[in-house]
Amino acid sequence: MQGIHNDGPNRHRMPLFLTPELEQAWISEITEDDMTEIFNFELPEDGLFFQPVYSLRGGAIRPDGKHKFDYWDWEGLPPLGDDNPRELQRSLF
Structure with missing residues (x-):
């Protein structure tokens, strides 16, 4: 997940994915x-679907519609x- 949550003020945040049983434990004492x-x-990774997407936050419209x-x-x-990943070379200009 760290590779997916890779931008913004909460960069590399790690969401908590739980089974229904662990969800119940989480909200109990x-x-x-x-x-x-x-x-x-x-x-397990095979329990997730992931892909890069355009920004989900805000009202930004995708250029491709x-x-x-x-x-x-x-x-x-x-x-x-x-x-x-290799670090991209940054421009000085």
Whole structure:
């Protein structure tokens, strides 16, 4: 998820994905140990669908007119899953 949430003021934020059982545990009285166990839970990757999209926030209209949830090809974005992308050379001008 860190590679997906890669911009803005909360860059690299990590959402918490839970099973229905863990959701119920989360909203009940839990101990600090229970909380740690829930924080450490990782949903299997095959349980998620992900792709680059145009900005979902605000009223920005996509230049191509497609829905904001449709795939968007961001120039320079490393392939999803590439945890060690090359740093792009930046212009001085």
